Amino acid sequence: MLPTAMHYSHTLLKEIVQPGQTVVDATMGNGFDTELLASLVGPKGRVFAFDIQEQALTITKQRLAQKQLLSQVSLLHLGHEHVAEYVQGPIQAAIFNLGYLPRGDKEIITLPATTKQALEALLLLLAPRGRIIIVCYYGHQGGAAELAAVQQFCAELPQESFNVLSYQFINQRNQPPILYCIERKKTALPV
Ligand SMILES: C[S@@+](CC[C@H](N)C(=O)[O-])C[C@H]1O[C@@H](n2cnc3c(N)ncnc32)[C@H](O)[C@@H]1O
Numbered sequence: 565m566l567p568t569a570m571h572y573s574h575t576l577l578k579e580i581v582q583p584g585q586t587v588v589d590a591t592m593g594n595g596f597d598t599e600l601l602a603s604l605v606g607p608k609g610r611v612f613a614f615d616i617q618e619q620a621l622t623i624t625k626q627r628l629a630q631k632q633l634l635s636q637v638s639l640l641h642l643g644h645e646h647v648a649e650y651v652q653g654p655i656q657a658a659i660f661n662l663g664y665l666p667r668g669d670k671e672i673i674t675l676p677a678t679t680k681q682a683l684e685a686l687l688l689l690l691a692p693r694g695r696i697i698i699v700c701y702y703g704h705q706g707g708a709a710e711l712a713a714v715q716q717f718c719a720e721l722p723q724e725s726f727n728v729l730s731y732q733f734i735n736q737r738n739q740p741p742i743l744y745c746i747e748r749k750k751t752a753l754p755v
Contacts, residue, residue: 569743573697588658589613590644595624602633611637614644644682653689663701676713696746703739718744725752
């Protein structure tokens with residue numbers, strides 16, 4: 565069966581992230597992506613995970629502690645637009661899940677301007693063959709505008725330096741998420 569956008573995002577990460585590397589979870593939420601990244605980079609690697617909601621940090625910390633993965637993760641109670649102040653490159657991967665926190669406050673959503681700011685900063689940190697994955701949930705109010713901004717940002721990246729993929733089911737009800745993957749080419753020009 566074809567994987568959902570969420571499952572496919574994990575496949576795209578598993579293909580390239582190795583023990584000892586540095587990676588970013590730009591939208592920690594309930595910590596599912598942080599957990600996967602922490603297990604892939606192992607105790608010698610580092611995951612920087614961002615969220616603006618205390619609730620996300622509490623849940624994620626608990627999840628990581630249960631799996632003994634906390635030591636390789638920096639949980640940052642901050643917007644991802646601050647990534648350049650906390651993370652030094654090169655990073656092998658970053659992941660965004662855009663939208664609101666499942667089972668949380670649906671009014672607190674990711675926003676086009678800060679998402680774009682974070683994407684621009686992450687591109688500067690991305691290693692050759694590194695990937696930035698964006699899973700865009702857009703059924704809520706404001707979601708369509710953010711989807712349009714992300715789609716435009718991705719489509720305008722120069723082909724000489726980046727491969728950009730979009731993955732979506734086009735015959736499903738209820739606006740299933742759309743995945744974008746930006747891969748920096750080995751021969752990429754400086755950003
Ligand atoms: C769809 S959820 C993420 C789900 C998460 N990846 C998981 O595994 O559960 C989106 C998250 O983005 C967070 N968020 C909103 N604006 C943000 C920002 N500027 N920086 C970082 N996180 C933000 C929300 O608080 C919310 O927890």
